[in-house]
Amino acid sequence: MKTISSRDNPLYKELKHLATSSQARRKSGRTLLDGVHLCQAYRQHLGEPQLCIVSESSAQHHEVAPMVARCLAAGTQTICMPDALYHALSQVEHGVGLMFIVATPSPEFPAQLSHCSVVLDNLQDPGNLGSILRSAAAAGIKNVFCSIGTAFAWSPKVMRAGMGAHFLLNIFENVNLHSLLASATIPVLATSSHTSQTIYQVDLNQPVVWLFGHEGQGVADDLMAMATHTVTIPQRPEIESLNVAASAAICFFEQVRQSQ
Template identity: 65%
Template sequence: MKTITSRDNPLYKDLKHLAGSSQARRKAGQTLLDGVHLCQSYLALRGAPLHCIVSEGALANPEVADIVMQCEAPHARAHVSAMPDALYNALSQVEHGVGLMFLIATPVLDAPGVLTASAVLLDNLQDPGNVGSILRSAAAAGITQVYCSGGTAFCWSPKVLRAAMGAHFVVDIHENVDLAELVKAAAIPVLATSGYATDRLYDVDLARPVAWLLGHEGQGVAHDLLALATHQVVIPHLGQIESLNVAACAAVCFFEQLRQIQSK
């Protein structure tokens, strides 16, 4: 384990840049996982990180110590660096965190193929919390393919990572995708959610692979994409609320599909 004691340390400068800049994360093809849960999930599902960074105060935490030990194992081949709590806290975006983060490479995936398995298509969703929640619900419902338009929040940003709670490591996330071309070539039905649709979600056959098309928090799915969808569906609801939050809408859709599949 190496120790970083200065803000002028080259690695520390790189970490600081990554922590505070989405552009830097995209350019480097790297991101930071902050917290025990994300780091444990990554170790279990993807293996060792590029670098494990720990605050000196966190080394007394048994969970942190176990993760550090796994990263230091000869077969892991991960670098481990410790630093004073003050330096670590200047990096972390988690208030009152435990003092552990991983530096990882963001996955590079092949160009999207034809849609044949259930998938999620995100059209210009801009709130990181919503995107992360949708990833988490998709993973929980067994959907492993996610396609994001260029206007959608960067999936490997800290806020999306925290909201997704490890879902990133069990789903394949394609970013900057031309959703129109993907929908046109799809070999499965594409269902767009819309408050103006007449088909109720619960009346549609979902016991088969489908692609869920979800749109911007305020404007919904873009009109050109909406026109390409196989079906437009609405979730019926009572009361004076105009519509559901997009992440809540996604969860209802995914688990109605799962219910129908398990009921067959």
């Protein structure tokens, strides 16, 4: 296991850039998994990382030590560094000091929209995006399509909110949603407060596409026009609307309920 003890180390500088720059992560096609849970989930579903990083104080931790040993046995480059250097890379406060560097998954883009999917138009909040990914994975949905302007799905904040859901999904970013929705061979559903049909009245015992939009502005009008169905979630009139992540969860699990 290699040790890095200086901030001037070239590899450390590269890792610091990767940790602090979304542009660097996009350009390099790599991302950071920060914490034991995300690292365990990645290994369970996708295999070994490119690089394993551990803080000195966590090297003998009962959850970390076996994972580090497995990385070393697999020939994965493994680095130990002082806590101060590690914490400059990590965005997790009071977490266990384990981090993986992995290649950002790049699934094959489907020829047409024919499987149960989630389409996100300009969703900007990382927490909302991560929550939607987590709910989608829990509901058995596989494909998530994100427009240009949607938060970077592989950013540390989205990863933490997703709690490992990323590794069960095919996530596509910077997608032209007009072309995508035009290829749909299954119903496209969007939530709206300007419709009378509730989520509980529509037939969800079939594959559908769920279309959700910006937290404040909702789905763009031109994309909304491409929805085959608009549905509403019944709620008290005193509340203008639900949070988009809450709305998505209700929709996904009503589909699960109808399909059982």
